[in-house]
Amino acid sequence: MTHILHIDSSSRTERSISRQLTKEFIHVWKQIHPHDTITYRDLRHSPVPFIDESWIAAAFSPPEQATPELTAALSISDELIDELLAADLYVFGIPMYNYSIPANFKAYIDQIVRVRRTFMVVADGYEGLVKDKKMLVITTRGGSYAASSLDFQAPFLQAVFELIGITDITFIHAENLSMGAEARQESLATARQAIQQFIETWQMTTTLSTW
Template identity: 70%
Template sequence: MTCILHLDSSPRGDRSLSRGLTSEFNRTWQQTYPEDKIIYRDLGHNPVPFVDESWIAAAFSQAGQLTPELKSAIEISDRLIDEFLAAKICVFGIPMYNYGVPANFKAYIDQIVRVGRTFAVTSSGYEGLVKEPKKILVITTRGGSYKDSPLDFQEPYLRAVFELIGIADLTFIHAENLAMGDEARQKSLAEARTAIQQFIEIC
């Protein structure tokens, strides 16, 4: 049985195009692999906390030095990291906001990219601590076209941050031109659905 972690970051409900695409992934995956387990987290409607001073103090303390207050400060981080590490495939639905990821997804990244848990600082530099093979599928929705654009701060950032913790197997499906009229929107969504199907077929 494969464990899949599915995150949505759009604050929209039924009107969200990124949610529609990730839901399509779920339906198709469960039809293909009904025995697999999908864990769902809705960052858009239930965001995780931002990193604060107590979190930083706890993250940089030895386990034996953690007070009850510091343990509480990183309890959510521990839970999110355990959940992330348990998944063999992660599916992230991420709309583009101001050329980047939504604040709620950045908050999630800050919770799981943690020194001593998912990466280490060594004499030779950073070392990713995520050793088990893991695939990440990122489905983005964008109003315009950002292929090879210097204004795309989504894909380069996500590749860099996940490579930091040891994950290089990332697939991006960009549903673009969604604000450029109905014909362009429908064409892009159809291409995204085809790419989702192809991803599932090769897993």
């Protein structure tokens, strides 16, 4: 059985294409894997707080110096990290905002990237502690960034999740969504095919590994 953590981050609701695509993913997935479990988090409706001074003091204090106040400052972070560690597959819907990610998803990242919980400092750098996970990131973008140096969304997500140990990351970019109806339809059809392909590949891999 697979446990999925599904997160949406668009500031739009009904009109959001990233929400629509992650929803379609979950719908198809549930038809094939009806017993799999899903945790859903909506960062627009239930935003996580920005980290603050007490969060930073608590996160970087040695565990033996923990006080009730320091422990309390990390309670939301602990909850989000426990939720992250409990899942096997992440399905994240993340629009491009101003070449990067929505602020609510950055707030989420700042809560879960935490020394001693999701990464360790080691002699030659960092060691991620979130191991053996897979991630699917469905991005939505008004334009196209295939040949652009302005994509600060996917490279950032790749780097920050690799830091905490998540190296198996698939991106499906639904691009050109603001470039007219034809371009949008073409892009959505390609994204839907890629979603189907992801699910089929997963099924083939897990079937082979159980032989």
